[in-house]
Structures are given as structure tokens and as C-alpha cells.
Amino acid sequence: MKIQRKLLNRIEGEVELKLLWDSGRIKDAFVCAPNYRGFEKLLVGRPYLDAVVITPRICGICGHAHLMASVEAIEDAYRKAGFKVELSDKAQRIRKLTLTCEFLQNHLRWFYLYLMPDIIKLEPNLRELYEPLKGSVWTEALKASNLPVKVIALFGGQWPHTSYAVPGGVVCDPTGWELVQAEFLLRKLKEFFEERLLGMTFENYLSLKGEEYLEKLGGDMRVFCEVAIDHGLHEAGASYDRFLSGGNFLPGVTSGVLSENGKKFSFEVSKVSENEDFSFFSKRKEAYTWSKAARYEGLPYETGPLARQLMSGNEIIKNLYGKYGSSVLVRVLARLDEGAKLLKEALVLLSGIKLNEPSWIKPPLETKNFSGKGVGVIEASRGTLIHEIEINQGKIKSYNVITPTVWNLGPRDGKYLGVVERAVVGMASELKAEIVVRSFDVCSVCTSH
């Protein structure tokens, strides 16, 4: 048996893939996150508002999602302790808008910057377009990915790493100037979607129906689909076919749990647990990663755009899933389709912001003496993100973070392989196995935090 060790280190931090080959196929796979930074421990003993400054630093790609989870966990603690926390419609819209923009940034960068370079390995003639730093589409896509980031900056001051959302609302007080700018930026992003990604107008894209969807696709989505189907990526990459989404924040992003026999349940955070058996925390010699394994009712679940879209009743994705299962093809399309729909939602959110409402409504409590417990469950672009906080006399007593990649890239437990591990077992090509891993949106930095 051949043992192969492989570092995946494009953009998302280092993930080590250990593959055990037997007769030309992957017999077993280990996803290892080699670095650990100790966020949860660092937070203990600090004033609890520090969490909104520190937790975004868990991840440079989806730090904004951490900010939102953190703020919601604190607000939940207030409410559970009997305090009324009000948020104006304006503050809610702005928070949702900036989080949506982080999704847009992530989806674009993920597709063009992280995934397409693997695709040009399969089809070298596409190199001219998608080669990192040099390809004409790559550079254009990079610039387009900065448009939603600028929208976050208009309300949050900067991206990455702002803490502009605080319990009770947001700190910004935008004027029409910010709204006009944001709208302009989103419209430019829409143009990029139409000209490059979708290869057709938004209206045409949104009118595509189940059967004809794949044939009618245009733009870079079509390029990807053709290569994917030519190389069998429509048949590779299935894992447990159990999906989960925790956050409920827009029409296209709903929560729920989907079992392997197609039954839907509502998501209950109390059913989430973490297993440490194969993580270094256990100090066992079998341990191989700093990541824990997240489980729902004791079972591994896939999270991310595909999970969300299946939960949200997205007909196109449901159809594709029916036909091709949870393959690389469907996983990628779920993400891109979500991107297109979220962009539309972003414009709706923006147009509804009423400037005369308050941005921040001071919560009615003295922070120094506050004690309580709360949980914030939201969707980050990569999937379900959970923050749990316990506060004692104004100080953090304990803090726990379960990131999207802990669901997908976490290790095995006594019974089940991790979601990604399971997805690559049986594969015969190293490159395709890597593409399968990447289709889950690898991020080692948030896997071990």
C-alpha cells in the first residue's frame, strides 16, 4: 500500500491530505489541519465585547460571518437573560447586506481563484484565460470580487476584519451617498455576472428551467460544466448525502436538515455535538488533526451551498442533485447559483434601507455585571457556523466555535469517516481527488482555530 502525503495550500491555509492507495485506488484518506491558534481559550476571562473583535480573526475569508455569529450569540445571551434587545429594520438589513457581500466575494474568489486553476490542469488550453495572476479572466474576476468587498467597507469601514456590528445594531450611520455607491458597485458586479459567469442576462439566467438548465448555461459556468462532465466530475465527490444548514437569513438561505433518504427536519442546535477522538485535543496516538469532528445526532453531515440550496427548495439544484447526486458538478453549481440569487437579494436589501431609522439601539443593561449564555447560528459562505458564549459578570467564561469546515473537513470518529474523507475514498485519480476536496471549499484556518 502506498501512503501519500500532500499539502493543499492554495489560499485557504494549509491542509494536509494523507492518502492511502491500494491497487490504484484511494483506500483511506485523512484530512489533517496542522496548525492550531487557540481562539476559544484566548477569549476566556476577557470582557465579552472583545469577542466581536477577536473572533473575526479566526478566518480572513469569512471573518465577517464570525462577527455576525459572535454578535448574535451575545444578543441571544441578553434575550435569554430577560433583556429586550431591539434591532431596527435598518440595522438588520445592513448586517444582512454585508454578510451577503461576503458570500459574493467568497463564491467568486473560490470559483475563479481556487477552483479554476485545478480545472486548467485538466484542460491546459484554458490556461490563457484562467491562469493565476496572468489569465485575462482570472484578473478580471479578482477585480470583480473586490466590488462586494467595497460594499462591506462602505458600511463597515473595511474588509477583512471589521467589528462594525455590535449588540443592538451597527455602528455606521450611512447617508444616501453610501447607498448610491453600494448600488453602483452591485450593479457593476451584476454586469460581471452577466458577461462572464452566466454568459447571459440575469433575467435569462433566472428563467432557465430544470431540464434545459445545463444545455443553456453560458459563460464561465458553461466552461466549467463542460470540463467537469468530460472528466467525470459529475460522478465524483459524493459523501454521506446528509445535509445541514443552520442559518435562516434570506429567502435563498434557509435552515434545515436533510437525511440520506430525503426527509427534511428542522435544525436544532441542541443536537450538535463535537467529537475529539481523532483530534490532537484527545492526546491519543491515533490523532491526526487539530480539528474536531462536528456531528448532528451523532452523524456526519455536509454543510455549505449545496446543503443550503437543497434546504431552500431551489428547483434547479434539486433537479441536478436528483440526476448527479452530490458530485463536484452539483456542488459547484449550487454555489454559483446561490451567488447569482444572493446578488439579486443584495439589491433588494439595499433598496429597503430606511436612513431615518436608528442604526444602534442601546441594549438596556449594564455590561459589567451581565451574566448569561447564548448561541449564534448563522450561515457563512462555506456553511453553518455556530458560536456559543457563556458570560459571567461581564467576562467570558467559555467560548466555543463550530465552523463550517469542521463539519466538512473534520476528522473521523470511532464510527464514521469525516465528510471529505469519505468523499475521496475509492477514487483513482489524485488530481480529481484534490478537486473533490476543493469542491467543499477548503479552509484550514477555520477548520482548526
Next chain:
Amino acid sequence: MNLLWLQGLTCSGNTQSFLCAENPSADEVLGMFEVLFCPFSSWEVDMEEVILKLLRRREELNVLILEGAVGGSDHRVCKRSFAEVVRELSRRADYVIALGNCAVFGNIPAKYDQEVKGLQYRFKQMGGVLGRDFRSRSGLPVINLSGCPAHPSWLSYVLLQILSQRKIELDELGRPKELYAYLTHHGCIRNEYFEWKVEAEELGKKEGCLFYYFGCKGPMTHSSCNRILWNGLSSKTRVGMPCVGCTEYDFPREGMLETRHLMGIPDELPLGVSKRGYILISGIAKTFAPERLKKRLMDEDSKETAQQD
């Protein structure tokens, strides 16, 4: 010139930040170098092979960028500890750049683990992984681009200075003076409120300075955040978010969104201001503060009518 970009203990935020660069953009800046390895653009080469080649002295190294702090020994690259690899490559490089607060001071990961360090510092303490006397082949110590994350233009500036062989002057913490002589406070649009001691008592408003109640570290943080704007258009303090001082060695401090006081005087005063000076000036400023600063910039009624039209 070639360039190698490695990551230690990091959130990848500096990479993400750099991808947001404009004028020049990330591809334009890196396009001027021969990139040996970079986490967001290398797709054909294997990082370990590249490093091995350098370690075996098969190639010169011109610019080494490290993002992220350097930990103890468990993180291994090319079968060696990451710290060892970083030390060896730094010695070999013409220029060494520590990108972001983790690489500069150790930052968040160093708070948790005693063994974690930045390249030439561990918080305030000089030394770091490379030792206090480290000089790269150009004769410069580590060029420290602190910030959590560092602003993309700060890195572009240094890289372009290196390319054009212009001198980079560093401050006492190894940071380029042209970028870090400024304070966040410089260029903050709330500055007039600061001068007249008109403090924001609530968040979510355009008006008022965030120094007195909300922990703004603008007056004691070396950063050009309000001169070289983020994402080309804004900054934390411009939107009303207190500066948390992420370019300084003591980030992240405890209680970042509050200002601690002793008998009405903030525990920490603006850089170079004495307690006596502060009391005197703020008393006078408050007394003579112009009325217009105590009002909202735009009054609510007119805004409401504008909305309804």
C-alpha cells in the same frame, strides 16, 4: 527579482487583504516579480519542492514574505520545523517582510502559546524567531508591516520600493516610516469632535469622537488607515467603529471597545499628551466647543421628507 510568500499561524487575512489591492492590484504588483511560491497564485508548483530547492542553495532568494506567526515545533515543512525553515530562508533572503500583526508581533496565536513568536518580535520584546540582531542580506532588519490585517497598499509600497531600489526608512519597531509615522487619528473625519471634546455617547451616529467612551485607539495607533483608505474608500473610524489599535504590539488588548477611566481621565492618553495637558486642554475645549458640533449634521426631519419623496 524573485519572491516567496509563506504562511505560518494565520487566518489568511493578509492574503485576502492583498487581493483587495487597487492601483496597483495584486496581479500587477506580483507581475513585476518572479513568484516562486505564493498561497493564492501558485497552482503548478509544490511549495515543499520550492523550499527544498532554496534550502539546497540551487537558487537565490530576493524577497521573503511571511504571513502569520511562527509556532513551536509541531508544524513541519520539508520534514523540518517551520521555524527552522523560516530562519534558514530569512538568512538567505535579500529582504524579509513580516506581513500582518501575527508575523510581526505574534499577535493572537502568541497570546495563547508562549512559544509562538513573530519574526523579530514577540509583542514588545525584541528577538522573535530570528533574533534581535537579524539583518537580511540587504542589511535591513525585518521590514515589519503590522496590522491585523496589513493594508494591501502597505505591502505594495514596500515591494515597489524594493524593486526601484529606493531606501526604506524604518521606525523603532521596524515599520516603514512613510506608512507608520501617521496615526489612525490623522485624517479621521471625527477629528474636529476630538479637538473640541465632543464625544459620541452612542454608537451608530455620524457625529462625535469615539475616544472617550468607546475605546478608540486612533490617537495612539501608528497606521495610515485614514490616509490610505481601506478598499479604496473607507476606514473603521470613518464609519463609526473605534480603532482597536491593530498595528501595535499590544493588540489584542483587553476591553477593546471601552475606555477605562480614572477619575474622569482616560487611562491612556493620546500619544505624547500629558495628564495635566489633557485636563487643561479638554476643559477649555469643552467650554468653547462650537454649538454646531453638538447638533446632528443633518437634521432628521429633512432626511425623512427626502425619503418620502
